[in-house]
Amino acid sequence: MPLLLNLFLMLIQSCTYLHARPDFGLFRFVKGVAGSVILELSFIVKQTGFYDLCVERCQLFNQSIPPLLVDDDVEDLLTTVVQVIELYTGKYPDRTIRLRQNTHLQTTIFRVILDIYRNRLDPMFLIEEQKAPFPAIHWKPHNPSILLRRRPDSVLKAHPIQFTLNTHSRLFGNPVHVRLCEGMQHV
Numbered sequence: 001m002p003l004l005l006n007l008f009l010m011l012i013q014s015c016t017y018l019h020a021r022p023d024f025g026l027f028r029f030v031k032g033v034a035g036s037v038i039l040e041l042s043f044i045v046k047q048t049g050f051y052d053l054c055v056e057r058c059q060l061f062n063q064s065i066p067p068l069l070v071d072d073d074v075e076d077l078l079t080t081v082v083q084v085i086e087l088y089t090g091k092y093p094d095r096t097i098r099l100r101q102n103t104h105l106q107t108t109i110f111r112v113i114l115d116i117y118r119n120r121l122d123p124m125f126l127i128e129e130q131k132a133p134f135p136a137i138h139w140k141p142h143n144p145s146i147l148l149r150r151r152p153d154s155v156l157k158a159h160p161i162q163f164t165l166n167t168h169s170r171l172f173g174n175p176v177h178v179r180l181c182e183g184m185q186h187v
Helices: 003-012 069-089 104-121
Strands: 016-020 026-031 039-049 050-059 096-099 125-130 147-150 164-168 175-179
Touching: 016 069, 026 050, 026 069, 039 069, 039 147, 050 104, 069 096, 069 104, 069 147, 069 175, 096 104, 104 147
Parallel strands: 016 175, 050 096
Antiparallel strands: 016 026, 026 039, 039 050, 096 147, 125 147, 164 175
């Protein structure tokens, strides 16, 4: 019976479809009804050794029309962000990812990810709050940045660069499909 259950679960697992630059500095995917929302995740070096994860949302429709996201899209959005972090740190295991909560969208996404997926993240990542080196006007004590570093025992061999990458998320157990796009620009 467990074999049959595993086969069934494999059939219903959703696949994550991403577009990315070959250096994994920018990922793009669509969510929402009829792909109405484009989401971009980029890793930007702001300080030596720290790569900020930036989340941007672009709507395909007029700004006066609210984004057409349903409950399943929100869960997919959260798991996709975590899988992008998994892919990026798989390619660059020595880099520290900083989840800066400097926009409402990023604050919401990062807090929910840490609340919901902390148990999945703990075996693969060292997770800590970044303490502000000095008081700054924009820094709020209730809104700290979170640092993610790959644990040394969770580093795998990097994927070879190719036009498409078909892999499997260790954190969520689903297939992930990434299309690498040379010259991909922000929307």
